[in-house]
Amino acid sequence: MLALIIKTLHKKACLLARGGNVAPAIDSLRQWAGKAGCFDCDAVHKDQDFDPIRADPAFVAFMAEMGCAPPAEPPEPQAA
Numbered sequence: 001m002l003a004l005i006i007k008t009l010h011k012k013a014c015l016l017a018r019g020g021n022v023a024p025a026i027d028s029l030r031q032w033a034g035k036a037g038c039f040d041c042d043a044v045h046k047d048q049d050f051d052p053i054r055a056d057p058a059f060v061a062f063m064a065e066m067g068c069a070p071p072a073e074p075p076e077p078q079a080a
Contacts, residue, residue, distance in 0.1 A: 002035065005035055006032060006035045006036050009028050009029075009031045009032035009035060010028075010029075010032050010043075012028045013025045013026075013028035013029045013032060013050075014047065014049035014050070015049075016028060017049050017050045017051075017052055017053045018049050018052055019052075020052050020053060021053075022053045022056045022058050022059055023058065025050075025053060025059075026058065026059065026062045029044070029062070029066075033066065039066040039067070039068070041063070041066065041067065041068035041069070044063070044068070045068065045071045
């Protein structure tokens with residue numbers, strides 16, 4: 001049952017983020033981390049559902065608070 005709650009909180013955060021609802025998405029991520037017992041930085045960094053809020057200062061601050069390093073910038077294309 002706990003696994004279902006954890007999955008549901010993550011999905012809720014994803015849906016909220018896709019809609020641009022930063023504060024509620026962060027709240028759901030906090031709940032997700034609390035139930036899971038840890039915060040999975042890689043999962044959030046890799047999940048495209050968070051792209052709409054990824055640059056929001058509140059989301060950036062939250063990720064830092066959770067101990068997540070900023071995602072690596074993709075390498076710039078080399079000129080031929």
